[in-house]
Amino acid sequence: MSVKIKHYPGEEVETKDFREGKVLFESFRPKAKYAWSAGIAISRFLEELKNGRIIATTCSKCGRIMVPPRIYCEKCFKPTDGWTYVKDTGVINTFSVSFIAADASRLKEPIVVAIINLDGASEGMGIVHRIEEYGDWREIKIGMRVKAVWKPPEERTGAITDIKYFKLVKE
Amino acid sequence: MSEVAIVGVGCVGFRPITPELSYKELMFEAAVKAYEDAGGINPREDVDVFVTCAEDYLEGFSIFDEFVPDQLGAALRHLLTVSGDGMLGLATAYMLIKTGYFDTVVVEAHSKASDILTYMDIVQFGLDPIFNRPLGGHPYYIAGLEMNRYLHETGTTEEQCAEVVVKNKKNAVLNPHAAYGANITLNQVMCSERLFHPLKKLEISTPADGCIVLVLASEKVAEKLTDKPVWVKGVGWCTETPSLETRDWTRAVYTRLAAEMAYKEAKISNPWRDIDFAEIHDVFAYKELQHMEALKLCDYGTAGKLTEDGLTALDGELPVNPSGGLLGMGYGLEASGLQKVLEVVLQLRGEAGARQVEDAQVGLAHTWRGIPTATGAVAVLSNVK
Ligand SMILES: [Zn+2]
Secondary structure (H helix, E strand, C coil), X not given: CCXXXXXXXXXXXXXXXXXXXXXXCCCCCCCCCECCXXXXXXXXXXXXXXXXXXXXXXXXXXXXXXXXXXXXECCCCEECCEEEEECCEEEEEEEEEEEECCCCCEXXXXXXXXXXXXXXXCCCCEEEEEEECCCCHHHCCCCXXXXXXXXXXXXXXCCHHHEEEEEECCC | CCCEEEEEEEEEEEECCCCCCCHHHHHHHHHHHHHHHCCCCCHHHHCCEEEEECCHHHHCCCCHHHHCHHHHCCCCCCEEEECCCHHHHHHHHHHHHHXXXXXXXXXXXXXXXXXXXXXXXXXXXXXCCCCXXXXXXXXXXXXHHHHHHHHHHHXXXXXXXXXXXXXXXXXXXXXXXXXXXXXXXXXXXXXXXXXXXXXXXXXXXXXXXXXXXXXXXEHHHHHHHCCCCEEEEEEEEEECCCCCCCCCCCCCHHHHHHHHHHXXXXXXXXXXXXXXEEECCCCEHHHHHHHHHHCCCCCCCCHHHHHHCCCCCCCCCCCECCCCXXXXXXXXXXXXXXXXXXHHHHHHCCCCHHHCCCCCCEEEEEEECCXXXXXXXXXXXXXXX
């Protein structure tokens, strides 16, 4: 607010004026529900997570091992040629530490999300997941090695959260 | 300015459901077919611009367009999205090529209607939140309102509307891309449940899944890629006010103005005479009749009679919706426009099989964005340059 203007002309409006219906408005909550078909590639990927494994697809033309898997190589624009497992270990490509939640409230424990290049996958391919068991977040560094911590088999549902998180591993 | 041709088409579907494929896989399959059809082009090198058409609320993603490049061969290429019907994407591609800066443009539109669990709520969400949404009800009552006024003004009968369903579903039996072909009787349509008076259940298209990809090219590229280019002679589009309170409830003015724009460019002075067959948006049976009149294919209020007399049948003087229309193919949401274009292309190439219209040289494709919109688009296509 400008220092020169002490009071703007007009009516001041407070939250309670909305609540008491002095200010008119319309609210509406959309009912938007979807169930996306996972399809060929993602169905197999989720199925394998349930088995405690991470699966990739391969392209014979560019030689890439691609995860998350897809049925086409977007680089060569051709169908992929096969399936192969990659490891549940890898390297932190980049990470960020969130101190607030989506509603801007302060988190008791920060959330660390990382892009993880998985061992066995082609350069720059892997998974996005959370990092936990790290002690002080200041100790996390790009290039550190990590390993998946899986849910017990009976708790897995075929979801990305079948991996609870990745933890740092000492080299 | 260069002429513009459609040199490749690819279609997957249409089917009531496609649980075996993700939307990405559906698009990949259609794209592969279209590139093969366009003389085996490599999208990684041979396509200048990709245009995808999608509406976020129908996909369940905000900024859905960011999810499309990989499966089209468009990663790290030049891509843009039209948030609307596929025919608006065709119009965009056409203009891009007309600028002279681009030679090959791909257009994609799809429907994964079976992924949407609350489709009618999404349609409802398209209504004005202050004036209309609070009244509740199924949003298709808007079609009932329009049909009622249209019948009242024109004297078109309910039976004439029902004839559209019989004709289109019959044509669809001959179309492998159609999900809902059937041989039904007028009586069956008339006796189907009255859902939104005067609109009856069998007069309403059922959504279907599918994807269509087109490859468009400038004259010099088109003639290298294919022996059967289909030339885009004119395109047009138009939007009427969204206000239900004040819009024209009888005449589909948005379609008339879109048609006038396309006809002017295509030098069509007498549509009934100059156009050999038409693919017209028929998500509700009466819309085919109303749109026929707005497209100036016949006089106002006469489409019902012409249909009843069989003039728009497959062997009639002006076949309308030889594909089976949306009533027969299934309603492909934002892909509707390309469903129409696909059929016109196949017909003009002489590849429409058992539903081939004889000696077809000029075909019209028309679309509407459905309830509650008043946006239409028209393309005039020909196999003669
Ligand atoms: Zn490749």
